[in-house]
Amino acid sequence: FYNTEERLTGLLRKVSNEIINRCCAKLSVQDILQGDVLGSMVNLEDSIACGEAWKSIYQRTARMIKKNEKDPAQHWEFDTASIFAQIDAFIQRCRDRLEICDGQLQFSRTVAADTGAPVPVVGGTNGPQISKALVTIEQKFEEYVDRLRQLRYGILQVGGTDRWHDDYNFFKNGVK
8 A cells, every 4th residue: 555656656667668678669779789770770769759759748847847836745856766767777878879889880880881882992001000900809799799699688678787887888999
């Protein structure tokens, strides 16, 4: 027998979780890591916008209730950290995935050009060394992405694993 505030907080937390579930249904880890990177970026941006819109709707509603309801006991003073903790983590995961997609567009010829573009020819006396360095950068980047491909947990799932932070930081430091 929970009080009304706890029940509403639980309900709002369920709305947050359902938004995450709906967004995850549109996101393919396979596409993010080796497929339709541009389409994945659109879906990731839509997911971020959806999570942010949900938080904004809640905040606007709470303000309107406070403004129009004379009885302070009726104001929405819920624990927003518990309502939005999963959404905030999910939004951050989506931003992390966007960075991975950006890297693929910058460093992977097979993603940037659907069939694999040729190595750019750089003129000048250092041209061959620069071209070789570009290939080496691409190969190292592919090693870091491949490490993400081989993770044995859902990289879009929030909660229950702190391993993503370590794996993503390894990726980011390698890309740097």
